[in-house]
Amino acid sequence: xxxxxxxxxxxxxxxxxxxxxxxxxxxxxxxxxxxxxxxxxxxxxxxxxxxxxxxxxxxxxxxxxxxxxxxxxxxxxxxxxxxxxxxxxxxxxxxxxxxxxxx
Amino acid sequence: xxxxxxxxxxxxxxxxxxxxxxxxxxxxxxxxxxxxxxxxxxxxxxxxxxxxxxxxxxxxxxxxxxxxxxxxxxxxxxxxxxxxxxxxxxxxxxxxxxxxxxxxxxxxxxxxxxxxxxxxxxxxxxxxxxxxxxxxxxxxxxxxxxxxxxxxxxxxxxxxxxxxxxxxxxxxxxxxxxxxxxxxxxxxxxxxxxxxxxxxxxxxxxxxxxxxxxxxxxxxxxxxxxxxxxxxxxxxxxxxxxxxxxxxxxxxxxxxxxxxxxxxxxxxxxxxxxxxxxxxxxxxxxxxxxxxxxxxxxxxxxxxxxxxxxxxxxxxxxxxxxxxxxxxxxxxxxxxxxxxxxxxxxxxxxxxxxxxxxxxxxxxxxxxxxxxxxxxxxxxxxxxxxxxxxxxxxxxxxxxxxxxxxxxxxxxxxxxxxxxxxxxxxxxxxxxxxxxxxxxxxxxxxxxxxxxxxxxxxxxxxxxxxxxxxxxxxxxxxxxxxxxxxxxxxxxxxxxxxxxxxxxxxxxxxxxxxxxxxxxxxxxxxxxxxxxxxxxxxxxxxxxxxxxxxxxxxxxxxxxxxxxxxxxxxxxxxxxxxxxxxxxxxxxxxxxxxxxxxxxxxxxxxxxxxxxxxxxxxxxxxxxxxxxxxxxxxxxxxxxxxxxxxxxxxxxxxxxxxxxxxxxxxxxxxxxxxxxxxxxxxxxxxxxxxxxxxxxxxxxxxxxxxxxxxxxxxxxxxxxxxxxxxxxxxxxxxxxxxxxxxxxxxxxxxxxxxxxxxxxxxxxxxxxxxxxxxxxxxxxxxxxxxxxxxxxxxxxxxxxxxxxxxxxxxxxxxxxxxxxxxxxxxxxxxxxxxxxxxxxxxxxxxxxxxxxxxxxxxxxxxxxxxxxxxxxxxxxxxxxxxxxxx
Numbered sequence: 001x002x003x004x005x006x007x008x009x010x011x012x013x014x015x016x017x018x019x020x021x022x023x024x025x026x027x028x029x030x031x032x033x034x035x036x037x038x039x040x041x042x043x044x045x046x047x048x049x050x051x052x053x054x055x056x057x058x059x060x061x062x063x064x065x066x067x068x069x070x071x072x073x074x075x076x077x078x079x080x081x082x083x084x085x086x087x088x089x090x091x092x093x094x095x096x097x098x099x100x101x102x103x
Numbered sequence: 104x105x106x107x108x109x110x111x112x113x114x115x116x117x118x119x120x121x122x123x124x125x126x127x128x129x130x131x132x133x134x135x136x137x138x139x140x141x142x143x144x145x146x147x148x149x150x151x152x153x154x155x156x157x158x159x160x161x162x163x164x165x166x167x168x169x170x171x172x173x174x175x176x177x178x179x180x181x182x183x184x185x186x187x188x189x190x191x192x193x194x195x196x197x198x199x200x201x202x203x204x205x206x207x208x209x210x211x212x213x214x215x216x217x218x219x220x221x222x223x224x225x226x227x228x229x230x231x232x233x234x235x236x237x238x239x240x241x242x243x244x245x246x247x248x249x250x251x252x253x254x255x256x257x258x259x260x261x262x263x264x265x266x267x268x269x270x271x272x273x274x275x276x277x278x279x280x281x282x283x284x285x286x287x288x289x290x291x292x293x294x295x296x297x298x299x300x301x302x303x304x305x306x307x308x309x310x311x312x313x314x315x316x317x318x319x320x321x322x323x324x325x326x327x328x329x330x331x332x333x334x335x336x337x338x339x340x341x342x343x344x345x346x347x348x349x350x351x352x353x354x355x356x357x358x359x360x361x362x363x364x365x366x367x368x369x370x371x372x373x374x375x376x377x378x379x380x381x382x383x384x385x386x387x388x389x390x391x392x393x394x395x396x397x398x399x400x401x402x403x404x405x406x407x408x409x410x411x412x413x414x415x416x417x418x419x420x421x422x423x424x425x426x427x428x429x430x431x432x433x434x435x436x437x438x439x440x441x442x443x444x445x446x447x448x449x450x451x452x453x454x455x456x457x458x459x460x461x462x463x464x465x466x467x468x469x470x471x472x473x474x475x476x477x478x479x480x481x482x483x484x485x486x487x488x489x490x491x492x493x494x495x496x497x498x499x500x501x502x503x504x505x506x507x508x509x510x511x512x513x514x515x516x517x518x519x520x521x522x523x524x525x526x527x528x529x530x531x532x533x534x535x536x537x538x539x540x541x542x543x544x545x546x547x548x549x550x551x552x553x554x555x556x557x558x559x560x561x562x563x564x565x566x567x568x569x570x571x572x573x574x575x576x577x578x579x580x581x582x583x584x585x586x587x588x589x590x591x592x593x594x595x596x597x598x599x600x601x602x603x604x605x606x607x608x609x610x611x612x613x614x615x616x617x618x619x620x621x622x623x624x625x626x627x628x629x630x631x632x633x634x635x636x637x638x639x640x641x642x643x644x645x646x647x648x649x650x651x652x653x654x655x656x657x658x659x660x661x662x663x664x665x666x667x668x669x670x671x672x673x674x675x676x677x678x679x680x681x682x683x684x685x686x687x688x689x690x691x692x693x694x695x696x697x698x699x700x701x702x703x704x705x706x707x708x709x710x711x712x713x714x715x716x717x718x719x720x721x722x723x724x725x726x727x728x729x730x731x732x733x734x735x736x737x738x739x740x741x742x743x744x745x746x747x748x749x750x751x752x753x754x755x756x757x758x759x760x761x762x763x764x765x766x767x768x769x770x771x772x773x774x775x776x777x778x779x780x781x782x783x784x785x786x787x788x789x790x791x792x793x794x795x796x797x798x799x800x801x802x803x804x805x806x807x808x809x810x811x812x813x814x815x816x817x818x819x820x821x822x823x824x825x826x827x828x829x830x831x832x833x834x835x836x837x838x839x840x841x842x843x844x845x846x847x848x849x850x851x852x853x854x855x856x857x858x859x860x861x862x863x864x865x866x867x868x869x870x871x872x873x874x875x876x877x878x879x880x881x882x883x884x885x886x887x888x889x890x891x892x893x894x895x896x897x898x899x900x901x902x903x904x905x906x907x908x909x910x911x912x913x914x915x916x917x918x919x920x921x922x923x924x925x926x927x928x929x930x931x932x933x934x935x936x937x938x939x940x941x942x943x944x945x946x947x948x949x950x951x952x953x954x955x956x957x958x959x960x961x962x963x964x965x966x967x968x969x970x971x972x973x974x975x976x977x978x979x980x981x982x983x984x985x986x987x988x989x
Contacts, residue, residue, distance in 0.1 A: 048954065051953075053953075087973075088961050
């Protein structure tokens with residue numbers, strides 16, 4: 001799994017505003033791409049078929065931000081989302097990238 | 104009913120009815136608008152023609168020969184004189200007309216576009232893929248075609264087609280007749296229908312324009328005979344009569360060459376009738392009405408909405424084996440019980456299957472007859488019906504009981520009347536959470552109402568101002584077992600909403616326990632023994648001797664109902680709600696309720712200890728000793744409360760709010776002060792000298808300042824009043840213990856009512872620039888803007904009374920708005936969640952198994968079992984273990 005950090009840093013030239021990386025906002029949970037070779041392991045652990053996982057739109061701002069780092073993400077890529085949970089400390093959620101655009 | 108599934112739906116297909124098909128399925132062509140002749144016999148070829156089914160006993164269906172109940176009913180048809188538009192397809196007709204050429208009928212796309220789009224549309228199957236996906240794609244294509252003004256195939260120029268709601272189309276202001284529309288639709292090619300999401304095999308667009316109208320079977324629109332012998336027809340029949348009449352007149356006018364204007368008028372009228380026949384609430388046309396002025400209930404109205412076929416008849420069904428009556432309280436019942444009036448118990452039955460083991464008992468039961476009583480003339484369950492193995496029911500009467508008892512054999516079923524100990528479901532609407540329907544065991548009581556323990560009011564949200572509740576008798580063993588194990592009241596004490604008890608002491612429970620434990624009163628032995636006679640006890644409390652008289656201590660009596668081994672320490676509500684100085688401040692140890700090994704040594708029991716929603720003691724007993732012990736505690740508490748309060752006496756009245764003249768004068772003084780200060784503030788504002796606070800306008804600043812001034816005097820007057828109202832005052836006892844009302848309410852009665860507000864600000868609406876015509880325009884003073892300086896006790900002057908009503912109305916409106924809104928939101932949530940489930944791995948899934956949440960609530964914790972949402976309360980367990988008796 002690859003860290004989703006901002007690769008470019010603040011944009012150069014004072015006139016231009018630095019592009020916001022949504023992943024670095026404190027309200028956005030950490031999104032990570034699950035590597036192809038690790039997918040089977042994750043699915044086995046969950047004991048579930050890939051098509052039953054929740055989906056995330058390709059147009060989701062978090063996916064766009066991840067694409068800046070990893071290059072285009074094809075449909076079917078699993079995203080691991082770890083969010084803070086008041087009861088558990090953190091909780092892990094998986095989503096599959098789809099080309100569908102949700103309304 | 105033998106059960107089992109006789110047929111399975113393999114697939115369903117949506118299609119349009121073609122005129123030929125309508126004629127083919129029709130058994131009769133209806134030509135006269137009449138129904139019955141003078142003898143009450145159906146007129147042939149009329150709307151009640153015998154070919155369409157029978158509703159009168161004795162007659163036979165002319166189509167299938169079946170009698171009432173045998174004949175399923177058959178369709179007929181009406182040939183319309185001129186075609187009319189079907190309102191249900193208006194949208195589709197519009198898109199079809201917009202996207203196709205009016206002269207050549209082709210879709211307004213180039214050949215290349217047609218080819219590429221066709222490929223796309225054909226890649227998705229019309230029958231299996233998501234209708235939403237098909238709809239979206241079709242919409243994109245048709246919108247593109249509609250935006251063309253010149254036909255790429257024949258070059259015809261198109262002008263914009265306007266839909267004049269609900270059913271008229273206009274092109275450059277000229278009406279396009281349904282006939283013309285139909286002709287255009289006929290020109291659309293079969294192979295281009297796919298772009299509109301239409302299946303060419305079962306749907307032709309011209310079928311959306313009606314030339315033939317199916318007449319539904321008579322079974323669907325039965326006429327009813329009133330007591331007067333008068334016949335009353337169904338709304339649908341009325342509407343069909345209108346349609347036939349107008350259609351006939353239109354045909355005549357057309358055939359004898361009437362002026363075009365008259366024909367057009369009749370045509371429009373026919374369109375109106377057909378439209379309202381389908382949907383009588385179509386926007387843009389007045390609903391068709393009955394002679395009495397009532398709007399007709401036509402096809403759409405039969406299906407739509409809360410009273411429609413779906414929500415009312417298919418999702419909601421009526422049940423047998425249920426009873427409904429007014430409720431009233433009965434503190435001597437356990438929380439797990441419900442008192443059922445004898446009248447209801449005689450009607451409600453439980454089926455008992457007879458087998459070799461119980462046949463003798465059952466025979467005895469049957470022999471009692473349906474009005475059984477024991478030798479003391481008390482209720483005994485009898486039997487209303489016996490059911491033979493072939494399903495025949497035999498009514499048991501007092502006369503035939505003995506005889507029937509002998510006939511009963513294993514394999515028969517006996518419908519036994521309700522008896523003590525039966526488990527039943529008890530429910531109060533609105534059923535907003537699962538505690539709205541709980542399992543109770545039956546107690547047969549005299550008189551006419553359902554009765555239950557007061558602690559159960561909270562989960563049902565019931566009171567006794569005329570509320571009614573429903574009772575359902577469980578008919579199957581499995582259901583009875585489930586009800587006992589998971590639905591009984593004691594199993595529902597913990598709320599899944601917040602992980603604490605929802606069932607607990609209310610009102611008098613709290614007052615009584617407060618009085619019993621506050622200051623640990625000494626109770627003379629004779630009084631104490633009387634109280635204890637209400638309880639079922641194994642031991643007596645210790646006796647203290649003072650001046651040769653024997654006393655019990657209040658806390659010792661309370662300790663009797665606590666389970667042995669309970670260790671608990673928490674601070675009571677009393678200190679938290681104290682205004683200035685808590686009575687316990689002097690004795691720090693008394694600030695806390697301390698219970699060691701089920702013996703209460705310190706503190707005061709109040710809402711925080713035993714109340715519903717908050718009761719710490721109830722919560723801990725439930726966790727440590729389980730549902731049964733908790734139910735027992737609540738039952739004992741109710742009895743002890745009644746016992747203590749009825750012997751001690753407890754009452755409230757207007758004299759609770761008597762405060763000395765000096766205090767009244769002082770309150771008057773400070774309220775006049777406040778009015779004066781407000782006056783000054785307004786003056787500085789008028790002079791423009793008021794400094795706005797950061798981020799606020801001057802006006803807002805003034806309002807805030809005034810509000811804080813008036814708020815302060817209210818608090819101040821409350822303090823003055825409550826200085827004279829101590830813990831010997833019943834109203835104060837109720838407020839401080841949390842039994843009912845707040846100290847604020849008391850200060851409103853004794854001190855002053857204070858500033859009235861609407862939407863968080865002072866009153867400012869009503870007349871132009873003033874609240875009431877008694878003030879000058881723009882008067883910003885205290886009295887002009889809803890400051891009430893009187894108390895409820897002294898009474899409000901007319902102006903104040905008005906102001907108070909304005910403020911009070913806000914609350915009423917809020918409630919009205921909130922209930923309707925939250926009801927609808929509830930419905931949407933339930934529909935969204937109804938078929939989600941939590942599986943064995945605590946994963947939340949939908950019906951196909953797609954994941955909604957990987958672990959229920961992220962942590963897999965059942966909120967019912969959580970400790971106020973937290974997993975565990977470490978401090979409590981540490982205290983418990985520390986004081987554990989070995």
